[in-house]
Amino acid sequence: MQAQTDTLLRYRPWRGTFRGPLSASFAMARASVKLLLRRRLMWGLFALGLLVFLFFFYAQYLAVWIPNQLTSSDTLRVGVVPVKVNDLTKLLERLSLNGSVHTFGNFFWFQGYVLIIVLALAGSVLVGNDFFHGSLPFYLSKPIGRWHYVLGKCLAIGFFVNLMTTLPALFLWLQAGLLYDWKTYYVDNLDLLAGILGYGLVLTSVLSLLAVTTAILVRQTVPMVMIWMGVFVLLRMMSNWLVDGLNQPAEWKLLDLWNDLYLCGLWCLGAAPETIRPQPQPEFWQAWATIAGVCLACMLYLRKRIQAVDIVS
Amino acid sequence: MNFPESNMLLQPPSLEDVHHRHTPPPLAEPLLLFEHVSKWYGPVLAMNQVTLELNGGITGLVGANGAGKSTLLRMANGQLKPTLGRVRVRGIDAWHWHARRLVGYCPDADAFYEDHSGRKFVWTMARLCGFDRSESTWRTEAVLERVGMAERADRKLRGYSKGMRQRIKLAQALLHDPELLILDEPLSGIDPIGRQELLEVFRSLASQGKCLLISSHELEALEKLTNHVVIMARGRIAAVGTLQQIRDLLDNHPVSVRIEVGCPRELARLLLAMQEVIAVEVDRPARPGGESISLVVKAHHPKRFFERFGELVIEEQMDVHRLEPLDESAHAILGYLLGGSGKT
Amino acid sequence: MHNLIQLESITRTFGAFTALHDITLALPPGRVGLLGPNGAGKSTLLKILMGLIPPSSGSGRVLEESLGGDRDSQGNWRLRRLIGFMPETDALVPGLSGIEYVALAGELYGMPRREAQRRAHEVLSYLELEEARYRRVEEYSMGMKQRVKLAQALVHDPPVLLLDEPTSGLDPAGRDAMLRLVRTLGTDHGKSVLLSTHLLADVEAVCERVVILAGGRICHQGLVRDLCERRQDRFRLRVQGDTAGFREGLLANGVALLADEDGDWRVAVPSGWANLSFFQLATTNRVVIRSLVRDDETLEELFLRTVGV
Numbered sequence: 025m026q027a028q029t030d031t032l033l034r035y036r037p038w039r040g041t042f043r044g045p046l047s048a049s050f051a052m053a054r055a056s057v058k059l060l061l062r063r064r065l066m067w068g069l070f071a072l073g074l075l076v077f078l079f080f081f082y083a084q085y086l087a088v089w090i091p092n093q094l095t096s097s098d099t100l101r102v103g104v105v106p107v108k109v110n111d112l113t114k115l116l117e118r119l120s121l122n123g124s125v126h127t128f129g130n131f132f133w134f135q136g137y138v139l140i141i142v143l144a145l146a147g148s149v150l151v152g153n154d155f156f157h158g159s160l161p162f163y164l165s166k167p168i169g170r171w172h173y174v175l176g177k178c179l180a181i182g183f184f185v186n187l188m189t190t191l192p193a194l195f196l197w198l199q200a201g202l203l204y205d206w207k208t209y210y211v212d213n214l215d216l217l218a219g220i221l222g223y224g225l226v227l228t229s230v231l232s233l234l235a236v237t238t239a240i241l242v243r244q245t246v247p248m249v250m251i252w253m254g255v256f257v258l259l260r261m262m263s264n265w266l267v268d269g270l271n272q273p274a275e276w277k278l279l280d281l282w283n284d285l286y287l288c289g290l291w292c293l294g295a296a297p298e299t300i301r302p303q304p305q306p307e308f309w310q311a312w313a314t315i316a317g318v319c320l321a322c323m324l325y326l327r328k329r330i331q332a333v334d335i336v337s
Numbered sequence: 338m339n340f341p342e343s344n345m346l347l348q349p350p351s352l353e354d355v356h357h358r359h360t361p362p363p364l365a366e367p368l369l370l371f372e373h374v375s376k377w378y379g380p381v382l383a384m385n386q387v388t389l390e391l392n393g394g395i396t397g398l399v400g401a402n403g404a405g406k407s408t409l410l411r412m413a414n415g416q417l418k419p420t421l422g423r424v425r426v427r428g429i430d431a432w433h434w435h436a437r438r439l440v441g442y443c444p445d446a447d448a449f450y451e452d453h454s455g456r457k458f459v460w461t462m463a464r465l466c467g468f469d470r471s472e473s474t475w476r477t478e479a480v481l482e483r484v485g486m487a488e489r490a491d492r493k494l495r496g497y498s499k500g501m502r503q504r505i506k507l508a509q510a511l512l513h514d515p516e517l518l519i520l521d522e523p524l525s526g527i528d529p530i531g532r533q534e535l536l537e538v539f540r541s542l543a544s545q546g547k548c549l550l551i552s553s554h555e556l557e558a559l560e561k562l563t564n565h566v567v568i569m570a571r572g573r574i575a576a577v578g579t580l581q582q583i584r585d586l587l588d589n590h591p592v593s594v595r596i597e598v599g600c601p602r603e604l605a606r607l608l609l610a611m612q613e614v615i616a617v618e619v620d621r622p623a624r625p626g627g628e629s630i631s632l633v634v635k636a637h638h639p640k641r642f643f644e645r646f647g648e649l650v651i652e653e654q655m656d657v658h659r660l661e662p663l664d665e666s667a668h669a670i671l672g673y674l675l676g677g678s679g680k681t
Numbered sequence: 682m683h684n685l686i687q688l689e690s691i692t693r694t695f696g697a698f699t700a701l702h703d704i705t706l707a708l709p710p711g712r713v714g715l716l717g718p719n720g721a722g723k724s725t726l727l728k729i730l731m732g733l734i735p736p737s738s739g740s741g742r743v744l745e746e747s748l749g750g751d752r753d754s755q756g757n758w759r760l761r762r763l764i765g766f767m768p769e770t771d772a773l774v775p776g777l778s779g780i781e782y783v784a785l786a787g788e789l790y791g792m793p794r795r796e797a798q799r800r801a802h803e804v805l806s807y808l809e810l811e812e813a814r815y816r817r818v819e820e821y822s823m824g825m826k827q828r829v830k831l832a833q834a835l836v837h838d839p840p841v842l843l844l845d846e847p848t849s850g851l852d853p854a855g856r857d858a859m860l861r862l863v864r865t866l867g868t869d870h871g872k873s874v875l876l877s878t879h880l881l882a883d884v885e886a887v888c889e890r891v892v893i894l895a896g897g898r899i900c901h902q903g904l905v906r907d908l909c910e911r912r913q914d915r916f917r918l919r920v921q922g923d924t925a926g927f928r929e930g931l932l933a934n935g936v937a938l939l940a941d942e943d944g945d946w947r948v949a950v951p952s953g954w955a956n957l958s959f960f961q962l963a964t965t966n967r968v969v970i971r972s973l974v975r976d977d978e979t980l981e982e983l984f985l986r987t988v989g990v
Contacts, residue, residue, distance in 0.1 A: 036807075161768035401852040554851065561942060665971070671854070672853075
């Protein structure tokens with residue numbers, strides 16, 4: 025081998041083939057996920073999400089175990105508080121924890137509360153910061169399009185949405201199969217599996233778009249949380265009040281975006297409209313149309329906003 | 338701030354008139370005086386035993402980031418209290434509000450109400466100074482006129498360039514017609530025309546008898562404005578004086594001077610015979626297309642060297658094209674004082 | 682060999698406002714300073730050069746890539762790959778470490794992941810951020826922030842560097858270091874540099890050429906040393922001592938005193954003047970000449986002359 029020397033601190037050229045802009049979106053998503061996982065608050069929210077999942081997990085187990093082990097007149101002692109088995113099974117039935125359509129529908133529904141905060145945080149950290157700290161020129165001066173930027177961010181947010189909803193729902197599905205007759209359950213309920221994935225997909229696309237949009241709109245975490253609370257809690261209260269209190273037509277329920285997503289998800293899962301609680305509910309197609317409208321509005325806004333960003337002052 | 342004369346005013350007089358109705362502070366006291374001032378932020382020593390006296394004119398404050406410039410400026414304005422030592426403005430403790438009517442401060446941050454117009458912002462600041470409405474109004478007009486923003490002050494602050502923002506900040510610092518003006522990085526990010534205009538404003542303020550203390554990284558611009566600088570490094574004042582004075586004190590760094598003459602090698606021989614000269618280097622043309630080769634001479638005792646050089650020129654009847662000290666700029670001096678490492 | 686920048690009557694309008702009027706420009710590869718007061722159209726020109734907005738009319742190219750078309754088109758992606766852009770704003774992604782930030786930039790440019798990471802280490806070492814590379818970017822000092830921004834522009838080894846105010850916020854030592862780096866990248870490593878700045882001294886330190894924009898038009902362009910006027914009869918003088926006598930002596934000999942900037946004099950000498958007379962006058966009046974330099978036009982004066990105050 026020939027002797028050679030090399031200065032460590034010198035500039036070296038680089039030659040190589042470049043990839044397309046789609047891989048840039050994935051790189052952006054990867055970096056964004058990394059960023060969020062470094063937030064301590066994020067882990068706290070994960071813990072909350074996990075709690076909801078564990079509740080469903082054990083409750084589903086209990087729902088099978090209790091009828092097998094106890095008669096309905098027995099009384100359980102939780103610490104010093106006596107609990108009638110009847111009450112317990114009633115609660116479990118209300119959540120319909122039997123590996124059916126509504127098990128998963130309910131799980132998605134309850135996971136929503138934690139998800140809202142996760143999304144608010146993710147939106148402000150991933151997108152709001154870019155606007156706030158002027159990082160946008162960093163992204164947009166690269167050989168990628170505007171939509172690759174949005175896609176990258178949506179992928180990252182979608183990752184978290186799926187991590188908190190679809191993935192645990194899949195676990196519940198697996199668990200349900202093990203609790204009942206797994207040979208028949210998995211084969212009979214393949215459509216449920218597809219439904220879960222469909223629900224996840226709907227949630228991912230709508231929520232990530234919405235998160236990116238609101239993050240561009242308000243940029244900081246606390247206002248983000250307020251907006252999301254407004255959309256999901258206030259609008260729900262209003263729609264419930266309109267429909268139940270004032271006996272307005274069920275279409276007013278469409279105001280409740282989380283409910284719309286729930287309806288679309290149940291459609292994916294193949295639930296019969298009359299089994300959905302609480303009644304009355306709008307038609308499935310109306311929910312779909314609302315969701316599509318929201319997505320379209322988000323896209324239009326994004327298009328306008330990202331175009332207007334000045335990357336050199 | 339409260340001005341006792343503010344409620345006596347019926348006619349808007351000029352700023353100067355009002356100024357003379359102050360009970361004049363004892364002029365024997367220096368305008369700004371730091372006495373053995375040290376400042377800690379928690380365990381961090383930001384300023385170490387600083388003593389400084391300013392009496393007028395324009396003074397530049399230079400130093401690396403984190404050298405303590407902003408701390409010094411804020412203490413002079415009474416925003417910070419020294420941990421040890423005293424800061425006095427005309428004999429009044431700078432921390433006391435009485436001192437603040439003598440000092441105007443122009444911060445480096447752009448913290449504005451973006452939706453206000455420039456005029457409205459300055460007016461609001463005037464109200465904050467404690468002037469009543471009518472006085473605020475004429476004072477606002479007067480200072481806007483003074484910084485050359487009177488015609489442009491109705492636009493929203495949001496749309497201002499950095500130069501215009503700087504002037505608005507300067508205007509609000511001038512509202513109470515202070516004797517001492519403290520400006521933190523006023524020149525950063527301004528385009529050359531804006532900078533030129535701002536320098537003009539500074540000069541005219543100085544000629545009206547104000548004392549300006551200006552911190553800046555832009556040494557070229559600062560050098561145009563003033564020769565008198567305060568150099569800070571690591572929380573201490575490394576040097577005060579005119580650049581030439583400071584340079585002459587740096588005896589362990591021989592001056593290097595570029596000389597272009599008709600007969601460079603001849604001169605090199607003569608120079609080497611001089612006691613002060615320690616090295617002569619024959620250099621390529623100063624720039625491509627330069628007519629003659631030049632010499633770079635390193636010498637001790639700059640004052641004596643330049644004297645002897647002058648004599649030599651006359652004796653030998655030499656034609657000197659260029660005599661240029663290479664390290665007398667604020668830039669070079671700062672490099673020497675900070676140890677030349679270039680690291681901050 | 683392609684020109685670095687070749688523009689043929691580029692015009693850009695925003696509604697009724699014309700930001701660039703009929704810009705025609707041919708610049709060979711090298712280091713170019715782009716100057717102009719606020720609102721001169723500099724940023725519009727930069728955006729066109731990066732393919733972020735198309736020109737309203739006219740054509741042009743940067744190296745081998747032609748300008749125009751939608752910002753998200755293939756051609757403009759290729760164009761942006763040729764350019765390493767260092768923005769003026771902070772543009773950092775808080776929470777990422779220096780190395781992750783630069784590697785992300787590499788991946789955004791389209792480099793394979795591992796290559797981007799390897800190259801990020803290399804570039805950061807070159808820019809002397811070796812020890813700091815695992816720290817988060819928001820903890821960096823101003824000088825480090827600027828260098829990491831340069832690193833992200835350099836990660837894919839582009840032929841063109843586009844630097845927007847690279848020395849803003851730096852102290853003199855940091856500024857020197859940054860300018861040295863940029864200059865070396867141009868002279869030793871063959872990078873073309875387009876430097877947009879308000880600090881004319883930066884342009885003098887780095888660039889061979891300069892383009893001055895004003896009101897959306899090019900009012901001057903060419904080599905820095907050709908543009909600045911040579912003035913044979915003007916000198917800058919600095920004297921030490923009691924200058925009153927010397928001043929009178931000068932005036933008596935027909936020398937005009939143009940300016941006295943705090944001991945720095947600018948004088949115009951009559952024809953047939955020999956510099957020896959300065960020294961003779963100095964000796965007779967017991968002052969010492971500390972500096973005697975021909976007062977050629979500086980870039981700043983050129984700028985103010987052409988753009989006009």
